[in-house]
Amino acid sequence: MIEFRQVTKRYDSDHTALRQVNFALNRGELAFLTGHSGAGKSTLLKLLMVMERPSAGEVWVGGQLLNSLPRRQIPYIRRHIGVVFQNHQLLFDRTVFDNVAMPLRVIGVAPGDIGRRVRAALDKVGLLSKEKMNPLQLSGGEQQRVGIARAVVNKPPVLLADEPTGNLDPELSADIMNLFGQFSQVGVTVLIASHDITLIDDMNRRTLRLDQGQLVADGRPRTEVNRG
Amino acid sequence: MAKPSVLRPGGARQGASPLKQVVGSYLDHHRTVARDSVARMRRNPVSSMMTWAVMGVALALPVALLLLLASLQNVSAGWENGARVTVYLGLETPLPQASALADQIDTDSRVAFVELVDRERALAEFRVSSGFSDALDFLQENPLPHSLLITPEANYRSTDGVEALVEYLQGLPAVARVQVDLGWLQRLNALAGLLTRAALALAILLAVAVVLVIVNTVRLSIESRRDEILVAKLVGGTDAFVRRPFLYTGTGFGLGGGLVAWLLLLITFWWLSAPVARLAALYHSDFVLNGLGFENAVMLILTAMILGWLGAWVAVRRHLDDMEPGDH
Numbered sequence: 125m126i127e128f129r130q131v132t133k134r135y136d137s138d139h140t141a142l143r144q145v146n147f148a149l150n151r152g153e154l155a156f157l158t159g160h161s162g163a164g165k166s167t168l169l170k171l172l173m174v175m176e177r178p179s180a181g182e183v184w185v186g187g188q189l190l191n192s193l194p195r196r197q198i199p200y201i202r203r204h205i206g207v208v209f210q211n212h213q214l215l216f217d218r219t220v221f222d223n224v225a226m227p228l229r230v231i232g233v234a235p236g237d238i239g240r241r242v243r244a245a246l247d248k249v250g251l252l253s254k255e256k257m258n259p260l261q262l263s264g265g266e267q268q269r270v271g272i273a274r275a276v277v278n279k280p281p282v283l284l285a286d287e288p289t290g291n292l293d294p295e296l297s298a299d300i301m302n303l304f305g306q307f308s309q310v311g312v313t314v315l316i317a318s319h320d321i322t323l324i325d326d327m328n329r330r331t332l333r334l335d336q337g338q339l340v341a342d343g344r345p346r347t348e349v350n351r352g
Numbered sequence: 353m354a355k356p357s358v359l360r361p362g363g364a365r366q367g368a369s370p371l372k373q374v375v376g377s378y379l380d381h382h383r384t385v386a387r388d389s390v391a392r393m394r395r396n397p398v399s400s401m402m403t404w405a406v407m408g409v410a411l412a413l414p415v416a417l418l419l420l421l422a423s424l425q426n427v428s429a430g431w432e433n434g435a436r437v438t439v440y441l442g443l444e445t446p447l448p449q450a451s452a453l454a455d456q457i458d459t460d461s462r463v464a465f466v467e468l469v470d471r472e473r474a475l476a477e478f479r480v481s482s483g484f485s486d487a488l489d490f491l492q493e494n495p496l497p498h499s500l501l502i503t504p505e506a507n508y509r510s511t512d513g514v515e516a517l518v519e520y521l522q523g524l525p526a527v528a529r530v531q532v533d534l535g536w537l538q539r540l541n542a543l544a545g546l547l548t549r550a551a552l553a554l555a556i557l558l559a560v561a562v563v564l565v566i567v568n569t570v571r572l573s574i575e576s577r578r579d580e581i582l583v584a585k586l587v588g589g590t591d592a593f594v595r596r597p598f599l600y601t602g603t604g605f606g607l608g609g610g611l612v613a614w615l616l617l618l619i620t621f622w623w624l625s626a627p628v629a630r631l632a633a634l635y636h637s638d639f640v641l642n643g644l645g646f647e648n649a650v651m652l653i654l655t656a657m658i659l660g661w662l663g664a665w666v667a668v669r670r671h672l673d674d675m676e677p678g679d680h
Contacts, residue, residue, distance in 0.1 A: 173586075173677070175676060175677060196590070196591070199585070199588040199589060199590045199591075199593075200588065201588075202585075202586065202587065202588035203587070203588030204588075207586060213579070213582070213583055213586070215579055215580055215583060217580075226583060226584065226587055227587035227588065229381070230584055230587050230588055230589040230590075230593055231588065232377040232378055232381060233377065234376065234377050234380075235377075235380065274587070278587075
């Protein structure tokens, strides 16, 4: 579903964010992306979102080569990729319902279907009772779950998360991670960027470790294959 | 390298979505966006009305000028019909020759009517009308020549037609001078033409100003909705989707500005109509101040809407298209 082939991203002559990164994620696979800040996690996610283009190599998502994707096609790729941010990027001028409904409105879903699908997504994250509230009235963990509901409401085949548990206590973080696990079980490819080592170790899932732009490890934390 | 593409661009509408439903949802979105634009304008009534007023004044000014000039040109067109050519004969021309000349001219197809004014009658008329009767008594002989007053046929009353006639008359024997009383009319026409151009130039400048006002207003609106735009782009909103609310906003400002301009013109022309009628009556003129007809009012409002849309489009191209998530 996601594949990087010899991907290099240089911002300018002296700053290389990614160096010849190779990996592939299958359908329904859940993986973590870890490394120090500045190791290239955000750049990797941005390449998947087509916010950035690689300097060399190939980025494939769902069988589509993103390198040379025309600008006007970018929105259609993004409709297949759900994204969850640390700062959740919710809009505080509208209700929880309207926040979650945004991806559906963007692709022109009929109003009747919007209600049904938004409630299904909110039910999934356990916030069905709060659809009429403003996100500001919710706790940090609840806001993050609204962000997740928005990311999955369109049932995308790929789900990306950038530090989704950054501001949350361990218990809430585990809840969120379980949610991601459930999505991967129904076939969604999930990639979570995080530097929460304890959490990653607890989950014991495939982990891609970046160091100064290079992919230095790929495997489960407890049986990690070290690529040196 | 050919992999089966799971993510076909455009294939995002999941499930079997019939065309009808897609079109319906598209129109639905247009309706929602239009309603939302109106709601936003009503939420900031003062700033919205200021924008409308600025647009209204900027549009009303050149339109008022153009209407005034059009009315003026109507009047001069009426006067042109009264065009007459005066032919002065040489002082030594005897009356019979003058009379023969009048008959000759009368046979010309371009001439409707010729009146011979002999020098004695001319002097008598001049004595009465000029008020110089005492001074004229000192003259030993009549200084005035015989003259012919010629009214051209209706088809030859245009400037070109009259000029051709004048040329013909000047070529006749015994003719000393041909005078057309159109000089002042031509000057008025030239002036009106010049003013029309000036008004058009003003209209263009003010149209540009209107567009710039809208560009700025829409730019502010884009800035204030930055978060929303970024999220919409993040979840796969196309450029058209993201632009739509702002294009509606710009067009809405145009509509409001056009209505204000129309209202201003109505009030101004109503206010001017009484004094203009009095002035025209004093000059025995049938001058009427023509207001904006219904068709022109519709044109004005449509133009304003197009200008508003254009302003919004410029703002969107400059400030929205390069706004990308991840650029914070």
